[in-house]
Amino acid sequence: MPLQMSSSTEGKTARLTLAGELDGNSASSVRDAVDYVLQSHPERLVLSVEKLTFMASAGLRILIFAKQRQPDLKIYLVRPQDTILNTLHKTSFYQSVYVVDGESATN
Amino acid sequence: MLRTGLRFRGTLDALAPIRKYVEAVAQSAHLERSAVYRLCLAVDEIATNIVVHGYEEAGLEGDLKVGASVEGDNLVIQLEDHGKPYDPNFHNVPEVKDFSHALESRKMGGLGIYWHLPRAGRSGWKERYYATYCH
Numbered sequence: 001m002p003l004q005m006s007s008s009t010e011g012k013t014a015r016l017t018l019a020g021e022l023d024g025n026s027a028s029s030v031r032d033a034v035d036y037v038l039q040s041h042p043e044r045l046v047l048s049v050e051k052l053t054f055m056a057s058a059g060l061r062i063l064i065f066a067k068q069r070q071p072d073l074k075i076y077l078v079r080p081q082d083t084i085l086n087t088l089h090k091t092s093f094y095q096s097v098y099v100v101d102g103e104s105a106t107n
Numbered sequence: 108m109l110r111t112g113l114r115f116r117g118t119l120d121a122l123a124p125i126r127k128y129v130e131a132v133a134q135s136a137h138l139e140r141s142a143v144y145r146l147c148l149a150v151d152e153i154a155t156n157i158v159v160h161g162y163e164e165a166g167l168e169g170d171l172k173v174g175a176s177v178e179g180d181n182l183v184i185q186l187e188d189h190g191k192p193y194d195p196n197f198h199n200v201p202e203v204k205d206f207s208h209a210l211e212s213r214k215m216g217g218l219g220i221y222w223h224l225p226r227a228g229r230s231g232w233k234e235r236y237y238a239t240y241c242h
Contacts, residue, residue, distance in 0.1 A: 023126075023151060023155070024119050054126070054147070056155065058155070087148070
């Protein structure tokens with residue numbers, strides 16, 4: 001499924017909802033969206049990825065990009081699928097993000 | 108040279124149909140769900156590198172051929188392109204120690220080829236990813 005994305009900023013929290021497949025073709029739009037929401041210097045970036053079915057290394061690079069752009073940013077991943085969770089574990093990205101079951105845990 | 112297989116344009120919008128093809132092949136070979144995903148991920152990373160480094164950055168255009176075959180206990184996926192030659196064995200691949208760095212200190216490159224380097228497989232299907240470069 002092609003990537004579907006929505007974004008919003010509320011107070012100190014920026015949110016992106018990603019569904020479908022994040023690969024080298026769709027990564028640039030996600031990176032642009034992250035770049036845009038970080039302009040307000042939020043404390044948290046919440047990525048709702050429950051319906052994200054595929055994430056290539058391009059997705060990992062977006063996480064790096066976000067942290068390099070704003071080192072004090074806290075990144076939350078809401079309900080990643082087990083395959084994506086496995087990717088995060090194998091590359092030790094799991095240690096650098098907060099994996100949560102619901103958005104209430106991001107407050 | 109691949110004699111059979113599907114031919115795709117060497118552009119990033121071919122990544123999704125390539126994954127779809129590989130997924131279908133892997134499922135027909137009765138790979139378990141997680142193995143299907145890992146195979147699709149490895150192929151996707153190789154295909155991405157072919158498109159980006161082999162064609163786009165080199166100022167070239169071309170096709171990407173993807174073939175599949177069963178050889179004994181192995182499901183073999185082959186990719187063939189005619190882009191700029193590239194051998195990942197001569198690329199700085201991230202090491203496990205690199206993964207201990209904080210995200211803001213990590214390098215952007217190398218994550219893609221990390222996924223398709225040879226790795227030991229589990230029982231049943233052998234997960235062995237290697238790339239032969241055909242030009």
